[in-house]
Each structure stands twice: as structure tokens, then as C-alpha cells.
Amino acid sequence: MNSRVPAVEARQLVKTYPGDITALSGLDITVEPGTVFGLLGPNGAGKSTTVKILTTLARPDSGAATVAGHDVLRHPDRVRRAIGVVAQNSGADPVATGRENLQLQGRLHGLKGAALGRRVDELLERFRLSDAARRPVKGYSGGMRRRLDVALGLVHRPEVLFLDEPTTGLDPEARSAMWDEIGRLAGEEGLTILLTMHYLEEADRLAERIAIVDRGRVVVEGSPHSLKGELRGDAVHVELREALGEAGRTVLGGTLGRLPGVHEVLIDGLRISVRADEGAAVVPALLATLERAGVGVAAATVARPSLDDVYLRYTGRRYAEADSADQFVLAGGAR
Numbered sequence: 001m002n003s004r005v006p007a008v009e010a011r012q013l014v015k016t017y018p019g020d021i022t023a024l025s026g027l028d029i030t031v032e033p034g035t036v037f038g039l040l041g042p043n044g045a046g047k048s049t050t051v052k053i054l055t056t057l058a059r060p061d062s063g064a065a066t067v068a069g070h071d072v073l074r075h076p077d078r079v080r081r082a083i084g085v086v087a088q089n090s091g092a093d094p095v096a097t098g099r100e101n102l103q104l105q106g107r108l109h110g111l112k113g114a115a116l117g118r119r120v121d122e123l124l125e126r127f128r129l130s131d132a133a134r135r136p137v138k139g140y141s142g143g144m145r146r147r148l149d150v151a152l153g154l155v156h157r158p159e160v161l162f163l164d165e166p167t168t169g170l171d172p173e174a175r176s177a178m179w180d181e182i183g184r185l186a187g188e189e190g191l192t193i194l195l196t197m198h199y200l201e202e203a204d205r206l207a208e209r210i211a212i213v214d215r216g217r218v219v220v221e222g223s224p225h226s227l228k229g230e231l232r233g234d235a236v237h238v239e240l241r242e243a244l245g246e247a248g249r250t251v252l253g254g255t256l257g258r259l260p261g262v263h264e265v266l267i268d269g270l271r272i273s274v275r276a277d278e279g280a281a282v283v284p285a286l287l288a289t290l291e292r293a294g295v296g297v298a299a300a301t302v303a304r305p306s307l308d309d310v311y312l313r314y315t316g317r318r319y320a321e322a323d324s325a326d327q328f329v330l331a332g333g334a335r
């Protein structure tokens, strides 16, 4: 692949499902070859739909995309040869052994004989599955299954590997091991990895660039470092005892915004988030203002900018809340 051609390029992808469900509403991404790119977003944001379109499993209503330089709509066969796909749900045959799964996958990609045997052994070894190779997959742990899924996606040495939530559902130890695994893969021979994820700390650790997806489009894109850097100063979060009404939010937002050293105020249900040069320095004035306004405070914390703050800033909602629409309505509405 020509190194100047992006490994993945999506332009204005739109996808709707029956029942007036808009999965994608004009999604753009560009992934440079040899990099790890993370699509980050809450449930239903459109991450899997994006992966399905880029891996030729679904067609967009409009928009265009290329993968490894091939147009996904005009040359889906070329795209398929160039990519490996690890779907959100495991594609391994549970009745077959790990080795059989890899052998079958290899044959589907035209490998045979000694070359197939070598590749299968190599992958079993590298994903620490050699000892379990002869056991049926249904007896594997979650972490072992996920490692096998990734190995299956790599059998034919793809240029671009798609990983749809490789670590969701794994326990912390297996998750951490998977991060290491992906980190090692990324360092190898120009492999490009596009992965989707839920956890902000994963994005921070794994991806060189991330795009935050919300409601079917990219709301912000950049390196985790630069995204955090764009947020000036510390984040101060104040948990309230009772949610503020619309009028209270407006008045208080204005008052807090005029405190010295405060740049930004976001009032979201039971929580006030303030961005300030020196977080600890504004806390006393902040609490005094709230007390004067008769607003009960349950807790106050000061933190360095995190990707969670980036998400809050660009979507106006907290990351965890966006995962549950009901919770968001409750938190945002008058109670």
C-alpha cells in the first residue's frame, strides 16, 4: 500500500435503519497507516455500524469510504483481502478447538499445507493458546476466547485490523493483557488498527488518535494528549444534594462563571463542573457561592483533565450518563 494513502478514510457516512433509526449522520474519519486509531463513544453511538460499513458487511445510505486504498462499495473483495475483522461478538466455532478454528480461517484465506500449519502454530504461541489448542473453544475463558478472536483476524496477515470492543466483558486482568497484546501488534510491520471502545482509560493507553463519536458523527478528533491539552486547567466537580431547576441553573451558571480563575461552567443535573486555572484555589469561592444560593453540596473534587472531561466538553453530557438515555433525561430534567 502506498504509504501516503490513508489506511482508512470515511467521508460523510450516513446509515439509517428501519423505524427511523439514524445510526450514522455524516461520519468522517481518516486513519494513517501504521497507527492505532480509537473510535470512542457510548452505546448506540454508531461505532459498530461504522466498522460494519468499513469491513463491507453493511452498505451506507450515502457517503464514501476506502480501506487500504480500496473503495468499500466498488471493490469489497479487495477490501476483504486486506483486512482482518474481530467483531463485537465472537465469531469462533465453540464446538471446534482453537487450532481447528485457526486452520479453517486460514483455509478460507487460501493458506494450506505447511505454510498453514506454521502460521497456526505461530498465532497459538503468540496469543498464549498453545496449551489450549486442542480443547473445544466452548471451554475457554473469556480472555482466551477474545485472544483467539484476534488471532483469527490475523491469520492472513492483513494490512488493517478492525477490533470492535476487544475488551468489553473481560475482567480487569484479561483486559490489561489484551491491551498489551494490541500494543505489541501495533508496533509490528505497519499494521493499522482501528478499534472501538467504551472505556476512556483504554483510549488513553492504546490509541495514538481517537475520534469521539456521539449520535452517529464525530464530535472531536485528535491524540488523547492534545485533546486533554485543549482543556485549560483543572476540572472541579461538585455533586449537589438536589438537582437545580432551569432558572437556578442559569442564574448560578452566570455567577460561578464570573468567579476569578474560572473559565467554564457546566451544570448537568446533580453535578456542576467547572474548569479553572488552579482547581483547588477556586473551591472555597465556589462553595461559598453555592452556600449563599442555598444549594446543598454533597461532595467536591478537583482533577486534572481526563478524556472524560473531553467528552463532557464536546457533548455536554458525562460519558457514563450517555450510556443510559433514561438516566440522562432524569438528570437533565426538573425533578
Ligand SMILES: Nc1ncnc2c1ncn2[C@@H]1O[C@H](COP(=O)(O)OP(=O)(O)OP(=O)(O)O)[C@@H](O)[C@H]1O
Pocket (backbone or CB within 6 Å): 017, 018, 021, 022, 023, 041, 042, 043, 044, 045, 046, 047, 048, 049, 050, 088
Ligand atoms: N441491524 C440494525 N437494525 C436496526 N437498528 C440498528 C441495527 N444495528 C444498529 N442499529 C441502531 O443503530 C444505532 C447505532 O448502533 P451501533 O451498533 O453502531 O452502536 P455502537 O456504537 O456500536 O454501540 P455499542 O457500544 O452498544 O456497541 C443504535 O441506535 C442501534 O440501535
Ligand SMILES: [Mg+2]
Pocket (backbone or CB within 6 Å): 047, 048, 049, 088, 164
Ligand atoms: Mg457496538
